[in-house]
Each structure stands twice: as structure tokens, then as C-alpha cells.
Amino acid sequence: xxxxxxxxxxxxxxxxxxxxxxxxxxxxxxxxxxxxxxxxxxxxxxxxxxxxxxxxxxxxxxxxxxxxxxxxxxxxxxxxxxxxxxxxxxxxxxxxxxxxxxxxxxxxxxxxxxxxxxxxxxxxxxxxxxxxxxxxxxxxxxxxxxxxxxxxxxxxxxxxxxxxxxxxxxxxxxxxxxxxxxxxxxxxxxxxxxxxxxxxxxxxxxxxxxxxxxxxxxxxxxxxxxxxxxxxxxxxxxxxxxxxxxxxxxxxx
Amino acid sequence: xxxxxxxxxxxxxxxxxxxxxxxxxxxxxxxxxxxxxxxxxxxxxxxxxxxxxxxxxxxxxxxxxxxxxxxxxxxxxxxxxxxxxxxxxxxxxxxxxxxxxxxxxxxxxxxxxxxxxxxxxxxxxxxxxxxxxxxxxxxxxxxxxxxxxxxxxxxxxxxxxxxxxxxxxxxxxxxxxxxxxxxxxxxxxxxxxxxxxxxxxxxxxxxxxxxxxxxxxxxxxxxxxxxxxxxxxxxxxxxxxxxxxxxxxxxxxxxxxxxxxxxxxxxxxxxxxxxxxxxxxxxxxxxxxxxxxxxxxxxxxxxxxxxxxxxxxxxxxxxxxxxxxxxxxxxxxxxxxxxxxxxxxxxxxxxxxxxxxxxxxxxxxxxxxxxxxx
Ligand SMILES: Nc1ncnc2c1ncn2[C@@H]1O[C@H](COP(=O)(O)OP(=O)(O)OP(=O)(O)O)[C@@H](O)[C@H]1O
Ligand SMILES: [Mg+2]
Numbered sequence: 001x002x003x004x005x006x007x008x009x010x011x012x013x014x015x016x017x018x019x020x021x022x023x024x025x026x027x028x029x030x031x032x033x034x035x036x037x038x039x040x041x042x043x044x045x046x047x048x049x050x051x052x053x054x055x056x057x058x059x060x061x062x063x064x065x066x067x068x069x070x071x072x073x074x075x076x077x078x079x080x081x082x083x084x085x086x087x088x089x090x091x092x093x094x095x096x097x098x099x100x101x102x103x104x105x106x107x108x109x110x111x112x113x114x115x116x117x118x119x120x121x122x123x124x125x126x127x128x129x130x131x132x133x134x135x136x137x138x139x140x141x142x143x144x145x146x147x148x149x150x151x152x153x154x155x156x157x158x159x160x161x162x163x164x165x166x167x168x169x170x171x172x173x174x175x176x177x178x179x180x181x182x183x184x185x186x187x188x189x190x191x192x193x194x195x196x197x198x199x200x201x202x203x204x205x206x207x208x209x210x211x212x213x214x215x216x217x218x219x220x221x222x223x224x225x226x227x228x229x230x231x232x233x234x235x236x237x238x239x240x241x242x243x244x245x246x247x248x249x250x251x252x253x
Numbered sequence: 254x255x256x257x258x259x260x261x262x263x264x265x266x267x268x269x270x271x272x273x274x275x276x277x278x279x280x281x282x283x284x285x286x287x288x289x290x291x292x293x294x295x296x297x298x299x300x301x302x303x304x305x306x307x308x309x310x311x312x313x314x315x316x317x318x319x320x321x322x323x324x325x326x327x328x329x330x331x332x333x334x335x336x337x338x339x340x341x342x343x344x345x346x347x348x349x350x351x352x353x354x355x356x357x358x359x360x361x362x363x364x365x366x367x368x369x370x371x372x373x374x375x376x377x378x379x380x381x382x383x384x385x386x387x388x389x390x391x392x393x394x395x396x397x398x399x400x401x402x403x404x405x406x407x408x409x410x411x412x413x414x415x416x417x418x419x420x421x422x423x424x425x426x427x428x429x430x431x432x433x434x435x436x437x438x439x440x441x442x443x444x445x446x447x448x449x450x451x452x453x454x455x456x457x458x459x460x461x462x463x464x465x466x467x468x469x470x471x472x473x474x475x476x477x478x479x480x481x482x483x484x485x486x487x488x489x490x491x492x493x494x495x496x497x498x499x500x501x502x503x504x505x506x507x508x509x510x511x512x513x514x515x516x517x518x519x520x521x522x523x524x525x526x527x528x529x530x531x532x533x534x535x536x537x538x539x540x541x542x543x544x545x546x547x548x549x550x551x552x553x554x555x556x557x558x559x560x561x562x563x564x565x566x567x568x569x570x571x572x573x574x575x576x577x578x579x580x581x582x583x584x585x586x587x588x589x590x591x592x593x594x595x596x597x598x599x600x601x602x603x604x605x606x607x608x609x610x611x612x613x614x615x616x617x618x619x620x621x622x623x624x625x626x627x
Binding site: 058059060080083084086088090092093094095096097098099103106107108110111112113155 | 262266458467469
């Protein structure tokens with residue numbers, strides 16, 4: 001977990017990544033680099049291939065062709081090492097509703113090899129960092145949406161991952177909860193964790209360091225939010241988004 | 254070293270599973286209550302007709318009269334002659350290994366007694382570990398004694414001479430069906446728990462989304478499955494012990510063979526059913542469809558295994574299906590050990606089948622499981 005990393009080492013380097021499901025092309029020839037410590041966003045309309053991209057980068061799903069190196073591991077040949085170095089909060093993170101908050105975190109921490117007093121210490125730390133102390137003995141199934149997401153995040157970072165994938169972590173979460181969630185994310189980023197996140201909230205997107213825009217599996221824009229809006233000659237990311245969707249619909253006809 | 258560390262990841266999985274089980278009273282009631290219910294249901298109320306009992310013949314008379322007796326016995330359709338033997342030890346062997354369920358023994362002086370106008374002796378020995386088989390034998394024998402004298406009338410003997418065809422049950426002098434059903438219940442119950450509960454538990458992880466989260470952790474797929482399975486194996490053994498104790502106390506089902514052997518061979522059966530359960534889990538998209546698929550396996554397991562209706566009484570196709578199901582072989586094992594006191598020398602064949610079945614289904618399902626996670 002403490003691999004010495006050169007200053008500008010890449011956290012992700014994807015080359016010609018491609019995934020098809022039968023005749024459907026979910027991700028087409030994706031070249032992408034993310035630097036260590038970056039807070040990077042993947043944006044795009046529904047079905048544009050964001051989740052598929054992340055799943056390939058996690059080593060969950062083998063690419064149809066192409067490849068990627070993630071935190072120094074080849075995603076197809078070295079997925080085992082990769083898993084120890086990354087955290088992943090899937091689009092519908094499943095907590096065990098019948099386990100308490102702390103039991104959920106303990107379970108995931110144990111799967112990452114944390115044991116005994118070290119693990120319990122880490123759990124105390126997480127409960128405090130994520131402000132879950134008062135809820136730690138509540139069953140996860142009875143939590144509100146915002147709290148569930150925080151618990152899910154706690155589970156995903158228990159092992160201090162170098163790189164954290166967050167697939168729509170704030171979907172369906174109220175503004176106050178979203179704000180506190182992002183505070184934690186930026187705190188992690190400050191400590192050097194690379195963050196790759198997808199979102200449909202444009203206010204969140206505008207605050208990311210760099211974003212990639214996907215549409216129907218194709219990468220069509222890459223850069224800081226400013227660069228991307230300039231590329232399209234539109235005032236905001238939201239306008240770019242609406243324009244993309246309009247083009248998509250045009251293409252579908 | 255790495256595999257060793259990964260092996261330890263089993264434990265968090267097992268512990269999590271037990272916490273969940275403890276908090277789910279519904280499943281616990283199902284796991285522990287259903288066996289008791291079934292025990293009472295099936296234990297008291299099972300009765301059916303049987304035909305075509307596989308039968309061996311020991312004809313010590315070797316006369317036209319004795320051959321006529323055999324012919325008549327076959328014509329009742331309650332017996333199928335599957336072989337002839339030359340001594341009583343051979344009969345015992347054939348029944349113990351399950352090759353035959355009944356034997357006809359014709360005494361050396363059968364024809365002579367008939368000719369002399371005395372009562373001619375023959376005996377039907379029936380494997381009474383199966384009470385349905387014994388009732389078939391009794392009714393078959395009764396039929397023979399009423400029909401045979403008429404046939405013998407064509408021969409130079411006194412038509413009114415009585416023929417004494419006595420049915421002698423074996424292993425199960427009381428002839429109670431509970432003797433036969435209770436051991437079978439052990440098998441049926443293990444099938445239900447392992448198939449329905451287990452496959453449901455795995456599909457639930459996929460449905461809720463925790464499976465994707467698990468797969469991205471360092472735990473290997475094999476450990477993941479094993480950790481999921483171990484608690485259910487333990488529960489299966491508890492269930493089995495429950496039914497055995499209940500059967501012993503309520504129905505006085507004996508334990509004639511080695512308990513150690515029973516528990517060891519039960520492990521093979523549990524693996525075999527787990528293989529099926531995992532296979533179901535890899536096919537099912539939702540908990541509901543897992544349950545339906547699992548019942549698709551349990552119903553034939555109950556109906557076509559010889560749990561209620563003896564296999565040999567069923568249509569050919571049903572018999573073929575029955576001979577694929579692991580429960581059919583396990584029934585031979587449980588009944589063999591409990592009622593007949595059979596040892597591994599007799600039970601190695603069904604044990605081997607169970608082992609083979611487990612290896613095939615487990616390896617297919619582990620491979621399929623790896624794919625379905627994608
Ligand atoms: N396992 C799968 N089998 C078949 N098709 C799939 C599979 N996973 C994704 N797809 C298809 O691939 C395309 C991209 O899906 P993906 O989930 O990556 O989109 P997304 O950008 O994450 O969308 P959303 O914003 O709705 O989460 C979609 O058309 C989807 O239907
Ligand atoms: Mg998605």
C-alpha cells in the first residue's frame with residue numbers, strides 16, 4: 001500500500017479499451033490517463049458506458065480488446081494485486097441491511113486483510129471521519145439514503161486504497177448530504193488518494209479537476225471543465241450535456 | 254503464501270453469514286421447523302401400491318411344478334425375476350447390495366410334497382426395509398396361492414392341495430412405513446435446505462448488489478463460495494442430527510450401522526446437493542427464479558428418488574431421471590446404514606456416484622459463477 005511513487009506517475013493508463021456486449025458497443029477505443037492524486041470525473045448520459053469503463057478498470061470485467069494499467073497493475077493479468085490497491089463503490093452499493101453499520105465496515109475491512117486491534121482501530125477512525133459514531137450499531141437497512149452512501153464509502157476506504165472509484169456516489173442524495181460527502185472525498189484527495197467519479201450533477205462536475213465526456217461509448221471531450229465547455233463553445237457543462245443528448249437522439253433516428 | 258492469506262478470508266465470510274442467519278428468524282424456522290413437520294407428515298401417512306419388485310429365485314426343487322410356481326409368480330406382475338441363485342447366502346448378498354428386493358425360495362421337496370398331497374412349502378423373502386415392497390410381496394403371494402392350484406390341475410396332482418407361500422419380511426419385522434420414510438426424510442430435508450436456502454442466499458447477494466462489491470475485494474471466488482457454503486453445511490448436519498434423534502425417539506428407527514460412516518457419506522451427499530444449488534444460483538437472475546429453479550430440482554428429488562414411491566414401480570423415464578439424482582443414491586446409503594447396518598463394502602458404489610456428481614456440478618458451477626459475476 002506504500003509503494004514509492006514518482007511524482008507524476010499515472011494512476012490510470014488505458015489504451016484502446018473496448019467492450020462489447022454481443023452487437024452492442026458499450027465502450028469504444030478509449031484512451032485515457034489519470035495522474036496520481038487527481039480528482040477525475042467520467043461524465044455522460046445514461047448508457048454511455050461510464051459504469052462499464054469503471055468495471056473494466058477495477059478488473060471486474062475483462063475488456064473485449066485493449067488494456068489498461070491501474071496503480072501499476074495490468075487489469076487483465078494482475079487483477080489480484082490491483083484489488084488490494086483500489087476501492088470501489090458501485091453504482092448501487094449493496095450494504096447488508098441486516099448487519100449494523102460497524103459490522104458492514106468490519107466485514108469489508110476483514111476481506112482486505114485487516115485483523116484484530118488494527119482493524120477495530122481503523123473502524124473507530126472511520127466512524128469518526130465519516131461522522132457515523134452515533135449510528136454504528138444501527139442496522140444498515142434502516143439508514144437514510146445519504147447515510148447509506150457514507151457507510152458504503154467507509155467500507156470502500158477501510159483499507160486505505162491508493163485509488164478510489166465512485167460510481168454515482170451521490171445519486172438520490174439530498175444537497176446537504178451531498179456536500180458532506182464531497183468534503184470527505186476532497187479530504188481523501190488531499191491526502192493523495194486518486195479519485196475517479198461519475199456523476200449526473202453538474203455542480204459536482206464543475207468542481208472536478210478534469211473530466212472525460214462519454215457518449216454512446218465514445219470519448220468526445222477530455223480536460224478541465226473550462227476546457228471542455230470552451231471546446232463546445234457553450235457556457236456551462238450542463239449545456240454541453242444537453243447538446244450531447246440532443247446529438248444522441250439525432251443519431252438514434 | 255498468498256493463497257494461504259487468501260484462505261483466511263474465508264472466516265469473515267462465514268462469520269457474516271452466521272450473523273445474518275441469526276437475525277433472520279424466518280429462515281431459521283424454515284430450516285429447523287420444516288423437518289419436524291415433514292417428519293410427522295410423512296412418517297405417519299405413506300402407503301402405495303408397488304409392482305415389479307426385482308426378485309431372485311432359489312429353486313431347490315428344479316421340477317416342472319416349481320417352474321410353474323415361478324411362472325405364476327411372474328404373472329402377478331408384482332415380481333420381476335432378475336436372477337437365480339444357488340444358496341441362501343447369495344440371497345442375502347443380492348438383497349443387501351440392493352440388487353434384489355425379494356427372493357423366492359422353493360424347498361427341495363416342493364414337488365414331492367405336492368405329489369404326496371401334502372402342503373408344499375415355498376417362501377417369499379422380502380426386503381422389508383421398504384414396507385411398500387413387502388405389501389406388494391404379500392398381495393402377490395396371496396394371488397399366487399389362489400391361482401396356482403388351478404394351473405396345477407393340468408398336472409397329475411390333487412388340485413385342492415394347499416400351497417403354503419409364506420412371506421417373510423427381512424430387516425423390518427414390524428413392517429412400519431415410518432422405518433422406511435424417516436431415513437429418507439433426512440435426504441429430502443438436506444436437499445431442500447441446500448438447494449432452496451443456499452441458492453437463494455447467493456442470488457440475494459447478486460440482487461442486492463453486494464456480490465459486485467465482494468468480487469472487487471481480494472477474496473478469491475472459491476473462498477467466497479466456500480465461505481458462503483460452510484455455514485449451510487453445518488446447518489445441514491444439525492438438521493440431519495435432529496431428524497435422526499426425532500426418528501429414533503418417535504418412530505424407533507434403529508441405527509444399525511456406523512454413525513461415523515453415515516456422517517461421512519452424508520458429507521458427499523451434501524456436496525452433491527451444494528453443487529446443484531450453486532448451479533441453480535448461477536442460472537437464476539432473481540431470488541424468485543432461484544426458488545422456482547430449486548423447486549424444479551426438489552420435486553423430482555422427492556417423487557423420483559424412491560423416497561415415497563419405490564423406483565422400480567415407476568415408468569422407465571422416471572427411473573432414468575431418478576438414477577441421475579444424487580438423492581436416489583443417498584437413500585440407499587441412509588437406509589442401508591440405518592436399517593440394514595450396511596458398511597462401506599456394500600455402499601461404495603452410491604458413494605462413488607455422489608463423489609463424481611459433486612465434482613462435476615461443483616466445477617461447472619464455480620466456472621459459471623466466475624462468468625456470471627461480470
Ligand atoms: N452486462 C451487460 N450486458 C449487456 N449489456 C450491458 C451490460 N452492462 C452494460 N450494458 C450496456 O452497455 C451500455 C453502457 O452501460 P453502462 O452501464 O456502462 O452505462 P452508464 O454510462 O453507466 O449509464 P448510467 O448513467 O445509466 O449508469 C448500455 O447500453 C448498457 O445497456
Ligand atoms: Mg452507470
